[in-house]
Amino acid sequence: MAYRIPSVKVLEDSIRRVIREQQSIPSQRRFTELVLEDLHKKNPEYKVGEVRLRRMALHRNLAKVTISYRETKEPSRKGRCPVCCSPTEELHNQTLDDKMVELGVKCTKCPYWTGPRRRVPVRYNFTMFGAIVPETKKKGRYAQWKFA
Numbered sequence: 001m002a003y004r005i006p007s008v009k010v011l012e013d014s015i016r017r018v019i020r021e022q023q024s025i026p027s028q029r030r031f032t033e034l035v036l037e038d039l040h041k042k043n044p045e046y047k048v049g050e051v052r053l054r055r056m057a058l059h060r061n062l063a064k065v066t067i068s069y070r071e072t073k074e075p076s077r078k079g080r081c082p083v084c085c086s087p088t089e090e091l092h093n094q095t096l097d098d099k100m101v102e103l104g105v106k107c108t109k110c111p112y113w114t115g116p117r118r119r120v121p122v123r124y125n126f127t128m129f130g131a132i133v134p135e136t137k138k139k140g141r142y143a144q145w146k147f148a
Ligand SMILES: [Zn+2]
Pocket: 081, 082, 083, 084, 085, 086, 107, 108, 109, 110, 111, 112
């Protein structure tokens, strides 16, 4: 099937629109679906991958991206960032006897970091900067006390 890759401009517009309409999107899959839906209004052949969307949102500050992690038993190592595919760098600390101790790894482009044990992202949440708290979270038995 024929498909087209949307330009940076087209993609950025779609992401902005989706984020503004939704305010908050609780998963990467949903975020991708919504942006694709919006893109398809312009051209049904547009295609976009999850990583490209996430990179755009992070690197161009289109949304606040909150990442949930799971810590593994494996040691962390340098390599590509699991969130945005950018290079990572090692985090060191200097001990009293002037030796460098390796503490973990952090991304050079996005907020991803990991300690000595590798952390892997398990969930992404995309929220508009300055978004108001969603209605569903305000309701509840004790809402009147909390917000009084
Ligand atoms: Zn990154």
